[in-house]
Amino acid sequence: EAGVAQSPRYKIIEKRQSVAFWCNPISGHATLYWYQQILGQGPKLLIQFQNNGVVDDSQLPKDRFSAERLKGVDSTLKIQPAKLEDSAVYLCASSPLGSHYNSPLHFGNGTRLTVT
Amino acid sequence: QQQVKQSPQSLIVQKGGIPIINCAYENTAFDYFPWYQQFPGKGPALLIAIRPDVSEKKEGRFTISFNKSAKQFSLHIMDSQPGDSATYFCAASTIQGAQKLVFGQGTRLTINP
Secondary structure (H helix, E strand, O other), X not given: OOOXXXXXXXEEEOOOOOEEXXXXXOOOOOEEEEEEXXXXXXXXXXXXXXXXXXXXXXXXXXXOEEEEOOOXXXXXXXXXXXXXHHOEEEEEEEEOOOOOOOOOOXXXXXXXXXXX | OOOEEEEOOEEEEEOOOOOEEEEEEOOOOOOEEEEEEEOOOXXXXXXEEEOOOOOXXXXXXXXXXXXXXXXXXXXXXXXXXXXHOEEEEEXXXXXOOXXXXXXXXXXXXXXXX
């Protein structure tokens, strides 16, 4: 099966600019996640969708970050305006419906964002 | 309560040795404990996972040991190879509800030839 697709692979922007990331999950996967991975740290969940509904966005900085999954398939994550501390790899993951034990997460290769 | 603490931060082992990476958690509601392997420029990939009703699980050269009373779990890599050099993350979540996966800080493992 094709994996989780993310684009772009790299993005360099200046602070206060806006940026958007795109994710296409594995076909048939109902649940989609966006994680932020700061250099040297583990991934941190930003937002979790099930189909096109938000399950958890408690760690999403909503004053600057937004995400949508309009048709329950692909998703976009936007940052506006970006801050220096937003420099990180943004990982998208997907999983089928069901428990993590039987339906584990599959990650894409991420988008590396550098904010200067 | 939502944290998973991982150690060591980095580890260097000779080929054939047995690196051990440890994790500890506080939230007793966690009931799913996976380990992920990440190579540079790639996303994390599931390596092996365990539920707390067993104390050990083996898959090939990888073993998870789980101590429910101590709220700790560890990854052992038998007969380690240079190709195992990567960053390893432990994680935890609940199987019910929102299943929010919480990751440890990661261990950069280097296997010298």
